[in-house]
Amino acid sequence: MGEDAESPKINHTFLRDYVTEADVISTVEFNQTGDLLATGDKGGRVVIFQRETEPKGESEEVGETGDSGEYNVYSTFQSHEPDFDYLKSLEIEEKINKIRWLPQQNAAHFLLSTNDKTIKLWKVSERDKRPEGYNLKDEEGRLKDISTITSLQVPVLKPTDLMVEVRPRRVFSNGHTYHVNSISVNSDGETYLSADDLRINMWHLGITDRSFNIVDIKPANMEDLTEVITAAEFHPHHCHLFVYSSSKGTLRLCDMRASALCDKHTKLFEEPEDPGSRSFFSEIISSVSDVKFSHSGRYLLTRDYLTAKVWDLNMDKGPVETYQVHEYLRSKLCSLYENDCIFDKFECVWNSSDSVIMTGAYNSFFRMFDRETGRGVTLEAWRESSKPRAVLRTRRVYTGGKRRRGDVGVDSLDFTKKILHMAWHPSENIIAIAATNNLYIFQDRVNPDHTQ
Amino acid sequence: MQRDNMFPKGTKRKFSDSGEEPVSSSDQGPSAASSAAAVAARTLTSSYSLQRQSLLDMSLIKLQLCHMLVEPNLCRSVLIANTVRQIQEEMTQDGTWQIMTQALAAAQCPADRLVATEVLCRQTDAAAQAGQSPKPFSVVGLEEGYHAEEVVMEGDVETEVTMSTLSPVSPQLSSASYLAGPFGMGPCWEEEEEEGECEEDEDEDSEECVSEGEEGDRDHLSADSRTGEQVFGTFEIKHPAPPPDPALEELFSDVDPSYYDLDTVLTGMQSAPKMGPYDLLESLSSHGPTTLSSSSSCRSDLNELDHIMEIIVGS
Numbered sequence: 151m152g153e154d155a156e157s158p159k160i161n162h163t164f165l166r167d168y169v170t171e172a173d174v175i176s177t178v179e180f181n182q183t184g185d186l187l188a189t190g191d192k193g194g195r196v197v198i199f200q201r202e203t204e205p206k207g208e209s210e211e212v213g214e215t216g217d218s219g220e221y222n223v224y225s226t227f228q229s230h231e232p233d234f235d236y237l238k239s240l241e242i243e244e245k246i247n248k249i250r251w252l253p254q255q256n257a258a259h260f261l262l263s264t265n266d267k268t269i270k271l272w273k274v275s276e277r278d279k280r281p282e283g284y285n286l287k288d289e290e291g292r293l294k295d296i297s298t299i300t301s302l303q304v305p306v307l308k309p310t311d312l313m314v315e316v317r318p319r320r321v322f323s324n325g326h327t328y329h330v331n332s333i334s335v336n337s338d339g340e341t342y343l344s345a346d347d348l349r350i351n352m353w354h355l356g357i358t359d360r361s362f363n364i365v366d367i368k369p370a371n372m373e374d375l376t377e378v379i380t381a382a383e384f385h386p387h388h389c390h391l392f393v394y395s396s397s398k399g400t401l402r403l404c405d406m407r408a409s410a411l412c413d414k415h416t417k418l419f420e421e422p423e424d425p426g427s428r429s430f431f432s433e434i435i436s437s438v439s440d441v442k443f444s445h446s447g448r449y450l451l452t453r454d455y456l457t458a459k460v461w462d463l464n465m466d467k468g469p470v471e472t473y474q475v476h477e478y479l480r481s482k483l484c485s486l487y488e489n490d491c492i493f494d495k496f497e498c499v500w501n502s503s504d505s506v507i508m509t510g511a512y513n514s515f516f517r518m519f520d521r522e523t524g525r526g527v528t529l530e531a532w533r534e535s536s537k538p539r540a541v542l543r544t545r546r547v548y549t550g551g552k553r554r555r556g557d558v559g560v561d562s563l564d565f566t567k568k569i570l571h572m573a574w575h576p577s578e579n580i581i582a583i584a585a586t587n588n589l590y591i592f593q594d595r596v597n598p599d600h601t602q
Numbered sequence: 603m604q605r606d607n608m609f610p611k612g613t614k615r616k617f618s619d620s621g622e623e624p625v626s627s628s629d630q631g632p633s634a635a636s637s638a639a640a641v642a643a644r645t646l647t648s649s650y651s652l653q654r655q656s657l658l659d660m661s662l663i664k665l666q667l668c669h670m671l672v673e674p675n676l677c678r679s680v681l682i683a684n685t686v687r688q689i690q691e692e693m694t695q696d697g698t699w700q701i702m703t704q705a706l707a708a709a710q711c712p713a714d715r716l717v718a719t720e721v722l723c724r725q726t727d728a729a730a731q732a733g734q735s736p737k738p739f740s741v742v743g744l745e746e747g748y749h750a751e752e753v754v755m756e757g758d759v760e761t762e763v764t765m766s767t768l769s770p771v772s773p774q775l776s777s778a779s780y781l782a783g784p785f786g787m788g789p790c791w792e793e794e795e796e797e798g799e800c801e802e803d804e805d806e807d808s809e810e811c812v813s814e815g816e817e818g819d820r821d822h823l824s825a826d827s828r829t830g831e832q833v834f835g836t837f838e839i840k841h842p843a844p845p846p847d848p849a850l851e852e853l854f855s856d857v858d859p860s861y862y863d864l865d866t867v868l869t870g871m872q873s874a875p876k877m878g879p880y881d882l883l884e885s886l887s888s889h890g891p892t893t894l895s896s897s898s899s900c901r902s903d904l905n906e907l908d909h910i911m912e913i914i915v916g917s
Contacts, residue, residue, distance in 0.1 A: 329676065437677070
C-alpha cells in the first residue's frame, strides 16, 4: 500500500542514503477534490501529482479502484528562487513553507505557494489541443511563400499530447518582515491570510501591492518579545473568523467584524498549566506548531511537542481531547533541547469526517488517533519496511512492561527521520506523508470512503 | 594576558580552572565562574543546580552568533531566551545568581569579550552598508591573544581577523558572545559545541546526549542561525550614535561592572541597564568604567573607535 513516488526501486540497504538538501519535502497539500496533490521542497520546487482516473466501466463499485487511483507526477515547476535581502545582508531561503489550493472555478487550477517572504499565485492549466492549418505559416512556423497559397483555410484545433502549463499569476511580495509560516484561503474565495512570526496580513487574491494587517503582536521594544505567532487559519465556513496559535501554547480566535486590527482576540483558548509537571521546558513543549479547523468548523486541532489536542470552539477553558503522541520523550527533553529537536514543528490533520486525527513523530513514525475510541496507532513511513501494496503494520515504542517483538526502544529512535508534513484526502481515506525527501501515499482499501 | 586558543571541546569545567586560569577562553570564563557558583551554592540540591547551570550555559550558547547566511528562526530564539529568563529568575530567587555574577566580575577583562561580541554583532550591517568587504574585527582576535579593543583600533582592514558571516567560523567566535542580548545575538548551534555540550551535560540524559548530539548534527540541516541583530535589531530604528561620552557616563552611572558580561543577555530581566546591542557598542567609544581600565592595554583610542562606529552604524 505504500507508494514511494520519488525514488526508483533500488536496493539501498548497503548504501547510506544521501539526501540532497534541496529535495527535502517541506509541505504537502491535497486540493479540494483530492485529485491533485502538491508538494513543495527546500529547493523551491513544487511537484503536483494527479490521481489516475479509473478506466470507465471496469470498476463501478465504490471502493474498488483496481490498478488506478494512484498518483503520478502531473507537473513540476520552480516556484521560488533563492533570494538575497540586501538591506539585512541575508539570504532568503527558497524553501516552500506552505502550499494552499484555491477552490476550482474553471478548467484551470490555482494554488498559492509561499517561502519565508513572498507568496505566489500559480495557475495550472492543461493544453491538449493546438491550432493547425494556418494560412501564412507552415507546420513548423515558417512563413509560406505567398505564391504557393491558392486558397484560404480556417485553422482547426487538433488534439496533441497533453501539456501542463504553470504560470505565475500574482506575486505578493514585501508584505512580511518576518518569516511567513502560514497561508490560508478564505471561504469567501476572494481573500487569503498570510502569517509571519509577529504579524498576520490579509490579501485580496487580485491585488498584489496592498495588504491589510489584521494582527500585529510586535512589541515596541523588541527586547520585550516573549511570544510569536506559530500558525494561523481561516474558519472553513465563516469568512470573518480566523484563529492563530502562539509559542506560549495559546489559541486566539479573532472576528474581523469586531475591528480592523484584530490584536484583541474574540476568544482565547488556553489550557491551565499543571503546576506539578512544570519544568524549564514547559513553555517550549507547549508551543503550538500547527492549528487546523475541523471540516465541520466546530473544532480545532492543535499540535504541541508531545501532544495533539482537540478544542471545542465553544469552550475556551481547555481542550476537550488530548492525545499523547510520544510521551516517552518527556524524560528526554533536555537532550532534545540540546540537539534542537525540541523545536521541531509537527503538523496535524483531520480526516474527512473529523473522526480521526493524524500527526507525525520521529523514526519515520506517524500516529493516528480515533476520536471515538480514543485509541492511537503508530505507523511507519519507511521504504525498507513497506512494499507497494503491502499492508501497513502497526509499530510500537517500547516504554516498559512486556516487550513485544518489533518494539523499538526509545533510545534507538532515529531523530533525524521526522515526519513533519502530511495531508489527508478531503473525502477519502488516502494520506500523503512526507518523510525527508520521500513522499508516501497510503490508501485504505478496506474503507476507502470512510463512511463510519 | 594569556588566552587559550582552544575552544574547550568536551572539557569538563572544573572549579579549579577558574582559579588557575582567569579566562582560558571566553566560554570557559563564565562557565568556570558558574561552576564556582554551583559549588558555592551546594546547599541547593547539587545535581539540580548543576543541571540548571548546564541548561543555562547551553541556552546561552544556542543564542550565540553563528556565521550563517540565513536569518535565524525567531520562534526558537524567543523560546530559548524565555528559558534563560526563567532560569535567571529562579537563580535570583535562591541566591545563586548573585554569586555567579560576582564570580564573573572577578574574571579578567570582561570588556574584551564585551567589545568583541558587539563588534561581531555589528558585522553584516556594517559590511552591507559600508559596501565593503567584511571588516576584520576580532573575536578571533581573542584567541590570538590580542585585546579586542586593540584589534578594533588597528583593524579597519589590515588584520586578518574577520567578522564576516561569510568567513568560516571557528568555534571560538561563537563562544565569545554571552554578552549581547538574546535579541542582539543570533541563535547558534554548532557541531563542535554540540560535542562539548554533550560532555558537560552531566545529568541523566548524557547517554542520549552523545548519540542524539551526533544525530542532531546531521539533523540540524537548516542554516537557521544568524546574528540576532538581523533577527531582532535590524528593523528597529537605526539611530546615529549619540555623543559617546555623555551617553556612556549616564549608561554606566548605575551599572555594576559585574553585570557586564551577562547583562545584555539579561536585558529586560534586570532593573539595571537596559542596554541593547547599540548601547554596548557605544560603550566602546569611551575610556569607560574601571574594569576597562584595569589593564592598560585595553584602553582604546577614542577617535579610532568613533570612526569605526560610524562605519558600523552607517551614519
